[in-house]
Amino acid sequence: MPFDEHEQRREDLEENAIVLDYLPIGRSSSARAEPLIQLIGDNKFTLLEAVPKGSTFTVGESVYIGKGDRDKVSLIKSRLTYADLTEGAKKELPNAVYEIVKKHEQKFVDLFNNAGSLNIRMHSLELLPNIGKKHLSAILEARDDKRFESFQDIANRVPLLQDPAKLIVERVVMELKGESRFYLLTRPPSLGHMR
Numbered sequence: 001m002p003f004d005e006h007e008q009r010r011e012d013l014e015e016n017a018i019v020l021d022y023l024p025i026g027r028s029s030s031a032r033a034e035p036l037i038q039l040i041g042d043n044k045f046t047l048l049e050a051v052p053k054g055s056t057f058t059v060g061e062s063v064y065i066g067k068g069d070r071d072k073v074s075l076i077k078s079r080l081t082y083a084d085l086t087e088g089a090k091k092e093l094p095n096a097v098y099e100i101v102k103k104h105e106q107k108f109v110d111l112f113n114n115a116g117s118l119n120i121r122m123h124s125l126e127l128l129p130n131i132g133k134k135h136l137s138a139i140l141e142a143r144d145d146k147r148f149e150s151f152q153d154i155a156n157r158v159p160l161l162q163d164p165a166k167l168i169v170e171r172v173v174m175e176l177k178g179e180s181r182f183y184l185l186t187r188p189p190s191l192g193h194m195r
Contacts, residue, residue, distance in 0.1 A: 014041030015066040017048060018096040020089035022057040037073070038080065038089040039065065042100045045172050045186040047080040059092050060099070081189055082177045093176070097169045105151060108168050111185075112139060112154055113147045118182065127184045128167045129174070135160050 017039035026034045037057055039048045050065065051074045057063070063072045085093070101108055115124045123136050131139075135158070142148070142157040154164045161167070168185065175186040 013066070014043050014046050014048070015064065016043075016062055017041045017046075017050075017065045018099060019057045019059055019061045019063060020047075020092045020096055021059065021086045022052075023086070024056075036077070037063075038085055039063070040093065040096050040100070041065070042103065045097065045100065045176060047082065047085065047176065049077045049080050049084070051075050051077055059088070060096065094169055094173055097172045098165065101165050101168050101172070105165075108165070109148050109150060109154065111168075112164065113143055124182075124184055127171060127180070127182055129170045130167065 019037055020040055021038045023036045023038075026032070026036050035052050035054075037050050037052050039050055040046070041048060042062070048065070053070070053072055053074045055072045057072070064070055065073050065076060082090070082093075112125070117123050118127075123140075125131055125136055125139060126133075138158045138160055139154075142154075145157075148154045148157070151164045155161055172185050174180055175183055178189065
């Protein structure tokens with residue numbers, strides 16, 4: 001079956017996002033005062049800035065941003081980098097990422113079940129914070145016995161790993177900050193955002 005690039009792009013689109021910050025009069029550095037919201041997509045952790053439809057927003061609120069009829073978001077203005085986020089959005093980011101990880105727990109448990117080697121010297125699970133050879137060996141041994149079913153199952157069967165969800169959150173935030181060569185969980189910044 002040939003690779004369908006259009007299908008891949010559709011899969012990468014965000015349908016829902018979590019509000020990181022609401023700026024009722026926009027950015028202070030902007031020449032035009034318009035309300036803005038900063039968001040993180042709950043599929044690929046895409047950082048976005050959007051124009052609201054006159055509604056008020058709560059930090060941590062989930063909003064629909066897909067192609068259909070949006071009730072609270074008028075338009076997506078741009079994709080952001082971590083540096084573009086307000087201080088409030090940066091502070092809220094780990095909480096929002098945690099909510100997304102918990103909401104899509106099976107997706108991230110499957111990462112532990114299916115992750116493979118990056119090259120002959122490094123396994124992709126070693127990209128998670130504090131996962132060294134000893135942790136990796138324990139994870140691989142446990143998943144060879146039986147696939148993991150939940151974060152709690154991982155924590156129970158790999159005693160060295162107390163909070164697998166926290167490791168995922170730390171890795172996502174690290175990637176969003178641009179502190180990594182590899183993008184295991186997020187979309188790499190677009191060329192226009194590379195600094």
